Every structure is written in structure tokens, then in C-alpha cells.
Amino acid sequence: MAVTTILKAINEALDQAMEKDESVVVYGEDVGFEGGVFRATAGLQKKYGEQRVFDTPIAEAAIVGSAIGMSINGLKPVVEMQFSGFSLPGYNQIVTHAARFRNRSRGKYHLPMVIRMPYGGGVKALEHHSESLESLYAHIPGLKLVIPSTPYDAKGLTMAAINDPDPVIIMEPKRIYRAFKQDIPDEPYEVEIGKARMVKEGNDITIVAWGALVREVEKAMKNLDVDAEIIDLRTIAPMDTETIIESVKKTGRVLVVHEAYKSFGPGSEIISRINEEAFFYLEAAPRRLAGFDVTVPLPKGENHFIIKPKQIAYEVKKLMAEKA
Amino acid sequence: MLFEEFDPLQGKRLQILDRKGKIVNDKLLPKIKKATLLKMYKTMVLGRVADEKALQFQRQGRMLTYAPNHGQEAAQLGSIAAMDDNDWLVLAFRELNAMLYKGVTLEQSFLYWLGNEWGSRYDDDVKVLPINVPIGSQISHAAGLSYASKLKGSGEVSIVYIGDGGTSHGEFHEGLNFAATYDLPVIVIIQNNQYAISTPREKVINSKTLAQKAVSYGIPGIQVDGNDPLAMYLATETARKRAAKGDGPTLIEAVTYRMGPHTTSDNPKLYRDDKEVESWAERDPMIRFKQYLIDKKYLTEKKDKALKENAKKNVLSTFKKVEKSGEVDLKDIFKYTYEKMTPELENQMRYYQNFLDKEGEE
Numbered sequence: 011m012a013v014t015t016i017l018k019a020i021n022e023a024l025d026q027a028m029e030k031d032e033s034v035v036v037y038g039e040d041v042g043f044e045g046g047v048f049r050a051t052a053g054l055q056k057k058y059g060e061q062r063v064f065d066t067p068i069a070e071a072a073i074v075g076s077a078i079g080m081s082i083n084g085l086k087p088v089v090e091m092q093f094s095g096f097s098l099p100g101y102n103q104i105v106t107h108a109a110r111f112r113n114r115s116r117g118k119y120h121l122p123m124v125i126r127m128p129y130g131g132g133v134k135a136l137e138h139h140s141e142s143l144e145s146l147y148a149h150i151p152g153l154k155l156v157i158p159s160t161p162y163d164a165k166g167l168t169m170a171a172i173n174d175p176d177p178v179i180i181m182e183p184k185r186i187y188r189a190f191k192q193d194i195p196d197e198p199y200e201v202e203i204g205k206a207r208m209v210k211e212g213n214d215i216t217i218v219a220w221g222a223l224v225r226e227v228e229k230a231m232k233n234l235d236v237d238a239e240i241i242d243l244r245t246i247a248p249m250d251t252e253t254i255i256e257s258v259k260k261t262g263r264v265l266v267v268h269e270a271y272k273s274f275g276p277g278s279e280i281i282s283r284i285n286e287e288a289f290f291y292l293e294a295a296p297r298r299l300a301g302f303d304v305t306v307p308l309p310k311g312e313n314h315f316i317i318k319p320k321q322i323a324y325e326v327k328k329l330m331a332e333k334a
Numbered sequence: 335m336l337f338e339e340f341d342p343l344q345g346k347r348l349q350i351l352d353r354k355g356k357i358v359n360d361k362l363l364p365k366i367k368k369a370t371l372l373k374m375y376k377t378m379v380l381g382r383v384a385d386e387k388a389l390q391f392q393r394q395g396r397m398l399t400y401a402p403n404h405g406q407e408a409a410q411l412g413s414i415a416a417m418d419d420n421d422w423l424v425l426a427f428r429e430l431n432a433m434l435y436k437g438v439t440l441e442q443s444f445l446y447w448l449g450n451e452w453g454s455r456y457d458d459d460v461k462v463l464p465i466n467v468p469i470g471s472q473i474s475h476a477a478g479l480s481y482a483s484k485l486k487g488s489g490e491v492s493i494v495y496i497g498d499g500g501t502s503h504g505e506f507h508e509g510l511n512f513a514a515t516y517d518l519p520v521i522v523i524i525q526n527n528q529y530a531i532s533t534p535r536e537k538v539i540n541s542k543t544l545a546q547k548a549v550s551y552g553i554p555g556i557q558v559d560g561n562d563p564l565a566m567y568l569a570t571e572t573a574r575k576r577a578a579k580g581d582g583p584t585l586i587e588a589v590t591y592r593m594g595p596h597t598t599s600d601n602p603k604l605y606r607d608d609k610e611v612e613s614w615a616e617r618d619p620m621i622r623f624k625q626y627l628i629d630k631k632y633l634t635e636k637k638d639k640a641l642k643e644n645a646k647k648n649v650l651s652t653f654k655k656v657e658k659s660g661e662v663d664l665k666d667i668f669k670y671t672y673e674k675m676t677p678e679l680e681n682q683m684r685y686y687q688n689f690l691d692k693e694g695e696e
Contacts, residue, residue: 062485064516067508067511067512067515071471071474071504071508072474072508072512074474075471075472075473075478075508075509076474076475076477076481077478078478079424079474079476079477079480079482080478080481081478082463082478082479082482083422083478083479083482083483083486083490085481085482087478099504102468102471102505103474106468106471107471107475111464112671112672112673113670113671114451114454115451115455115456115464116451116454116455116666116670118454118455118456119464120673152671152672154672175673248676248677248679249678
């Protein structure tokens with residue numbers, strides 16, 4: 011066991027995957043020599059050489075497109091989009107190609123590729139550095155989308171993504187890259203894709219969150235006299251509907267918290283599923299606490315956009331006061 | 335040497351066989367085995383007949399949209415014939431002849447154009463990626479295939495086709511720059527057929543040639559008479575040697591012409607005049623290739639006729655067979671999205687199956 015951050019845990023996962031499997035290659039903008047702008051890939055080029063860990067042109071479409079070709083020809087590429095807000099030039103490749111190759115070739119080709127991208131706000135960044143674009147990816151058939159919120163899950167989900175036979179996108183909550191440490195196993199391990207994490211069991215209300223907001227939910231609930239069941243969704247697609255439904259059937263109340271824009275966001279999908287499968291168990295209307303439908307404000311105004319523990323507590327109190 | 339001699343910036347264009355099938359550049363004549371030449375020609379005949387019939391079938395309402403190749407056969411066959419069996423073929427969508435040459439079956443191709451995914455499920459040993467509909471996005475796939483072959487030391491080279499329209503796309507630049515940066519064994523063939531649907535190449539591309547775009551990637555580019563199979567062969571063979579040596583990609587512009595419509599939904603009479611089309615009909619790759627083979631005594635008029643008859647029979651029987659199959663298994667629609675169906679996909683399939691069981695199809 012070693013005490014480590016999310017960032018280090020990702021680095022460890024990449025390192026161990028490369029060590030174990032020669033077909034794993036890691037690349038992207040500034041990923042090689044420098045080890046990435048956040049240092050997620052630090053030390054890898056030195057250890058595994060410039061063929062397997064390399065810097066690319068600023069060309070997200072070619073980064074993703076080449077990963078498709080590599081996957082077909084026997085490699086397991088792990089590519090980095092420097093920020094999720096800059097993944098969009100690669101979006102064409104991800105959606106029109108990566109997501110579809112298995113289906114359109116009726117299984118002849120499949121793509122064991124991973125696309126990592128730091129995402130989310132709260133780091134006082136420039137424009138295009140703070141987006142939460144889960145919906146853009148979770149909406150597309152053929153893609154998987156995972157978001158770790160702890161060092162343990164960061165390592166386990168990264169390893170699972172690398173070993174997955176289909177394209178997996180990892181959105182990494184950069185706000186908590188180095189925010190806290192956790193004891194995690196030294197040896198390689200996987201966290202199953204498609205399974206949520208029960209952060210805390212409870213009976214009064216179900217709170218679903220992921221990424222950096224899981225901790226904010228925990229903070230909010232500390233001083234509140236409510237027995238909340240907190241679920242870290244962990245995989246956005248394919249979603250662990252069962253865990254959510256079971257929980258809501260027990261608590262009758264649900265709050266979904268995410269930084270992604272509210273309209274057409276993941277919360278809408280989660281609540282639809284609850285309505286379809288647990289409607290008659292509900293004691294209050296399901297609620298979303300989500301990013302406003304505005305362009306993420308620049309640092310001076312960002313605080314109004316970022317979801318705060320106090321805001322979460324406010325929503326929980328309102329929901330608890332409601333009676334069916 | 336070849337690429338220096340035929341510098342596109344100097345207005346040079348490689349030609350070996352003229353439009354009548356006479357050798358105009360004897361010293362550059364590539365050595366091609368008889369069997370290879372005959373395979374090329376046989377494929378050209380099959381491709382041409384398949385094309386003509388596909389258009390007829392479409393007019394009869396038996397085929398969906400189809401993108402014809404008529405006129406562009408040599409650009410495809412001259413290049414693909416210079417590749418090894420072990421190499422990869424990455425397509426745009428107007429490369430029927432290259433596909434057939436590389437082992438995609440006519441049956442699969444028809445199945446695809448009839449709207450069935452199984453038409454892109456080529457045989458296991460056929461190293462061809464499915465047709466690529468989003469314009470310009472396929473060069474990086476070839477670069478990735480080649481990155482892997484370079485890393486593994488497998489010696490595979492990728493050949494990738496794109497149209498003149500595709501060169502306007504941002505991904506054309508990204509793909510070529512990527513391939514050139516890592517000296518990847520990639521050959522990019524631009525089938526310059528003069529039109530992006532209705533838009534003439536001159537109207538939307540300012541550079542004098544497409545081949546000269548290679549200069550900015552630090553790789554060779556060559557403009558070739560794309561209706562000359564021997565010139566296409568030589569340019570590709572030379573590019574392949576370069577790629578195999580580790581010297582990186584080559585850009586080959588095949589100057590050709592699309593004799594038919596962009597697809598069956600297009601009416602080219604709206605945007606080009608008959609005279610222009612007629613002038614290109616004289617440059618038909620089949621005329622000169624056939625003459626060359628007859629002059630070499632590899633082919634006779636009688637043999638040629640028999641080839642065409644056989645191709646017709648083959649095309650008709652294949653199409654009839656494909657037309658009869660093509661029933662889609664509901665499970666197939668769902669089960670290839672991921673390696674394992676997700677719980678939600680299982681739900682959705684079950685829901686629809688229940689609906690069908692209860693209510694029946696429309």
C-alpha cells in the first residue's frame with residue numbers, strides 16, 4: 011500500500027500497464043518529454059522510450075484517428091486530450107469512427123483504446139479549460155465514459171479502461187488531481203467499468219454525484235442531520251442503473267449533483283430512468299443540482315458556477331421538507 | 335530519383351502509356367509480372383461491369399445509393415497492384431476496384447451498398463478497413479496502422495485513398511503531418527477526379543497541383559496520369575520502397591475523371607458539359623490498358639470478350655444472390671455496439687422484441 015494522489019495513481023496505472031503489456035503506447039500533446047501539462051505521464055518516456063511514449067503535433071483529430079489505426083493493428087493506445095474543452099477537434103474521430111468500428115465491421119475490428127481528458131472547473135483557468143462535457147460522450151453508442159473520484163478508483167478504472175476491448179474515455183477531475191491522498195494497493199488491479207461506488211449507505215435521501223463533486227457532497231452532509239445514501243456513479247456510460255434504482259426505492263428521494271450543464275445533462279437521464287423504474291417509490295420530485303446553462307465563467311465569476319457544499323445542503327434540506 | 339524528376343512544382347506529370355496504349359516513356363516502364371497485369375485487367379473488367387450494372391439496378395429500384403468508379407479504375411488498380419499482400423488498404427468510398435483486387439468480394443460490396451453492415455465484414459485475412467464516408471478523416475487511420483507496423487517491425491505499409499475534395503479537409507493536413515512527422519510507412523493516393531460532387535476542383539483549391547501539398551510536409555509528392563495503370567504502378571512501387579526503407583510517406587496525385595455521377599442521387603449534367611465528358615472518354619483507362627496487353631500478346635480480342643461475358647454473369651448472379659439475402663437479424667443491430675451488450679441495450683432489445691411479438695411488424 012502507498013499513500014498517493016489521483017494524479018499519481020493514474021501515472022502508476024499507466025506505468026504498470028506499460029510494464030506488463032508491450033502493446034500499450036501513450037501519447038498526446040506534451041505527453042512524452044514533459045510528462046503532460048499535469049505530469050500524469052511523467053517518467054514514462056524515460057522508462058519506455060520515445061517509440062511507446064511520445065509527443066504529438068497539436069492535432070486532436072490525428073491523435074484519436076491514429077489511435078484507431080493502432081488499435082486495429084494490435085496496439086493499445088492511451089491518448090491524452092490536454093483539456094476536455096480541446097477534445098472537440100477530435101470529436102469527429104471519436105464519434106464518427108471510434109464509437110462505430112466494431113458495429114460497422116460486424117466485429118471484425120474493435121478498438122481497445124483509451125482517451126484521457128482532464129475536465130471540470132474550479133481551477134481558475136483560462137477559457138475552454140473548465141468544461142464538463144460528459145453528455146457529449148455518454149450520448150454516443152459504442153463509447154464508455156468513466157470518471158474517478160478517488161486515487162483508488164483512478165488507478166483501477168484506468169487499468170480497466172486499458173484492458174477493455176472497446177474505446178473508453180476517462181474524464182479526470184483535474185480540480186482534485188492533487189487535492190488529497192489515499193492508501194492504494196501497489197499491485198495492479200481493476201475497478202469494474204459500469205459499477206457505481208456506494209460511498210455511504212443511508213435511508214433518507216439518495217445523492218448521486220461523480221468526479222470532484224463527490225467530496226463536495228460528503229462535505230455538505232457532514233453537518234446535516236440527514237441520513238443520506240451517497241452514490242459515486244463512477245461510470246457515466248454504461249450507467250449502473252440498478253444501484254441507483256435500488257437506492258431510490260429505499261429512500262424515496264433523490265438529488266443528482268453534477269457540474270455539467272443542467273439541460274440535457276446526465277442528471278436528466280438518471281432521473282428519467284428513476285421515473286421509469288421507481289416512480290411509485292418516490293416521496294418527492296427528483297431534483298438536479300447542476301451547472302447553469304451558461305458558458306463557464308472566467309475565474310472572476312467562476313465561483314457562482316461551481317457547485318458548493320452549502321448549495322448541496324440547501325437542496326437536500328428543500329428535498330427533505332417536501333412531502334408527496 | 336523518380337520523385338525528383340517529376341517535381342509537381344515544375345509542372346511535371348508522370349505518364350508511361352498514352353491514351354492509345356502506346357508507351358511514351360520506355361525507360362520508366364515498370365517490370366510487372368504477366369499474372370499481375372492480367373489480375374489488374376480482370377479486376378478492371380469486373381469493376382467496370384459491376385459499376386454499370388449497379389447503376390442499372392439502382393434505376394430499377396433494386397439498389398440503394400451507389401458511388402460509381404467508371405473512369406477511375408487505373409488510379410486504383412495501378413496503385414494497389416504495387417502493394418504487398420501483407421499491406422493495409424484504407425478507403426474513402428470510391429475504390430471498388432482496389433477493394434476487389436485486395437480481396438473484398440463483390441458480394442460484400444453489393445451487400446454494403448444495399449444497406450447491410452455485413453457488407454463491411456470482410457474476410458479475416460483481408461486487411462482492408464471499411465469504406466470511410468466522412469470526408470478526409472481516414473489518413474490518420476492509415477498512419478495509426480503504420481505506426482503499429484513500425485513499432486512491431488512487421489513491414490506492413492498502408493495505402494490510403496482520398497479524393498480531391500478530401501484534400502480541403504483539415505484532417506488531410508493533420509493526417510499527413512502526423513504520418514510525415516514519424517516517417518510512417520504510408521502511401522496517400524489522391525484520386526483527383528476533378529469534382530467534389532458538383533464543385534470543380536479549381537473553384538475550391540488554390541494550389542496548382544494537389545501533389546505539391548507534399549512539399550509542406552517534407553515528403554515527396556508526384557502528379558501522375560491517373561488513367562495510366564503503369565504510371566500509377568511505378569509511382570506507388572517507388573513510394574512503397576521508400577516506405578519500407580523507413581523513409582516515410584509519399585503523396586501521389588492521380589489525375590483522373592469521374593465519368594459517372596458522384597452517386598446515384600447526383601445529376602452531373604447540371605454542372606459539366608458533354609464535351610468535357612467526351613474528352614475524358616477518350617482517355618478511358620480501359621482503352622489504353624487493353625491495347626497495351628494486346629500489344630504484349632497477353633490478351634486477345636476474343637479473350638477480352640470472354641472476360642467481359644464472364645464478368646457480366648458473375649455480377650448478375652452475385653447481385654441476385656445478395657438481393658435475396660439481406661434479412662437483418664434484430665440481435666445484430668444491438669450486439670456489436672460493445673463486446674458485451676450493456677444492461678440498457680439488453681432492455682431496449684427485449685422491449686422491441688416484446689413489441690414485435692405482440693403487435694407484429696408494420
